[in-house]
Amino acid sequence: MNIPNILTIFRILLVPVFIVFVIDDNLLMAMVIFILAGITDGLDGFIARIFNQRTVIGTYLDPIADKMLLISAYLSLTIKGILPGWLSVVVVSRDIIILAGIAVISLMGKGLDVRPSILSKITTVFQISTIIIALSSLKQYSAFWNSLIILTTVFTIFSGLQYMYRGVKAMGDIE
Numbered sequence: 001m002n003i004p005n006i007l008t009i010f011r012i013l014l015v016p017v018f019i020v021f022v023i024d025d026n027l028l029m030a031m032v033i034f035i036l037a038g039i040t041d042g043l044d045g046f047i048a049r050i051f052n053q054r055t056v057i058g059t060y061l062d063p064i065a066d067k068m069l070l071i072s073a074y075l076s077l078t079i080k081g082i083l084p085g086w087l088s089v090v091v092v093s094r095d096i097i098i099l100a101g102i103a104v105i106s107l108m109g110k111g112l113d114v115r116p117s118i119l120s121k122i123t124t125v126f127q128i129s130t131i132i133i134a135l136s137s138l139k140q141y142s143a144f145w146n147s148l149i150i151l152t153t154v155f156t157i158f159s160g161l162q163y164m165y166r167g168v169k170a171m172g173d174i175e
Helices: 003-023 027-050 056-079 085-107 118-135 142-170
Strands: none
Touching (some): 027 118
């Protein structure tokens, strides 16, 4: 157990705390927890790279922690009526499709490069920005808020399609 893995586990433990603050309508504290989780995400990756502390368990736990936080945020904010339900369906469905695809490809014994693409990284920025804005008072500016939701949706769909293309290609069905 090293510092990056401890930070990742801490991020996982922040998920229920975030949800409780959302349920209790304490959006400011929910935003603080969400941002703290984001900081630990960046910090664990930085420490793992700089001090050569990458581990097999960290390779699995880090993306799981990220998905737990994002999926929990989208679902809890949708349940509270802060985010539109269809947006959460798009975000969560993309992640489920990606995880199912990775599982199928692994079961087939095929290799797959699951490193995030530039499109996927942009998608993550939009998804995180949407959560932060949803937790803030900035969503009252409807033109900005609506544009952010549309951009998050578009990038989420296109990055999901890109992952699907890469998965089909890894299975050897396309060249």
